[in-house]
Amino acid sequence: MDILFYNWQHTLKPFGVDQVTGEKAFNCLVAAYSTPGRYYHTLKHIDRVFSTIQILQGYTNNLAAVQLASWFHDVVYDTEAQNNEERSADYAFELLSNLDIPESTITTVTHLILNTKDHKAAVNDYDSQVLLDADLAIFASNPVQYEEYAHAIRQEYGWVAEADYITSRRQVLEGFLQRSRIYFTPLMLEFAEPSARGNIQGEIQSLG
Numbered sequence: 001m002d003i004l005f006y007n008w009q010h011t012l013k014p015f016g017v018d019q020v021t022g023e024k025a026f027n028c029l030v031a032a033y034s035t036p037g038r039y040y041h042t043l044k045h046i047d048r049v050f051s052t053i054q055i056l057q058g059y060t061n062n063l064a065a066v067q068l069a070s071w072f073h074d075v076v077y078d079t080e081a082q083n084n085e086e087r088s089a090d091y092a093f094e095l096l097s098n099l100d101i102p103e104s105t106i107t108t109v110t111h112l113i114l115n116t117k118d119h120k121a122a123v124n125d126y127d128s129q130v131l132l133d134a135d136l137a138i139f140a141s142n143p144v145q146y147e148e149y150a151h152a153i154r155q156e157y158g159w160v161a162e163a164d165y166i167t168s169r170r171q172v173l174e175g176f177l178q179r180s181r182i183y184f185t186p187l188m189l190e191f192a193e194p195s196a197r198g199n200i201q202g203e204i205q206s207l208g
Helices: 002-015 021-031 043-059 063-072 082-098 103-114 126-135 143-156 161-179 186-191 191-206
Strands: none
Touching: 002 021, 002 063, 021 043, 021 082, 043 063, 043 126, 043 186, 063 082, 063 103, 063 126, 082 103, 103 126, 103 143, 143 161, 143 191, 161 191, 186 191
């Protein structure tokens, strides 16, 4: 938690937000990511995404906006809803406005969050590409971590019958495999793409 708070302060530093106000906002985020029913989309996921963005930051045009978006992209997460990204973007807009973050930055942040809905980015939208690659970095994790991730996703959809879950999950995973590339940034494409495809294929096979 100390590392997370340090990273949050680091994210806000370019905008001159005072520490007390920043800490209140951080506590709101902690509360949001700690709601019941979250097994994967937790602060641990945010920490991983933020860390991956640090590795990929050389590809960004607006690193501060990408970092802010990483904190908010799953702040609203309800597996029974279809508008989590839109609600997360609204949440970010409201909280960042209260922090007096420039309107242009907030507009970029909300755009980035909305692009996590279908994980697609324009050819020249490098900031979205970095956020999306960081969000999907889990696909390329080691087999044990990937299995933990797949299990945690299943727990988040605990209300879905097994047969229905298998059908839907397979559809999502096959959608990624059918893409010409899962990752956008050259670094992730070279070093993470093969592992990601192997892990996804393995999960599809395990679904039966």
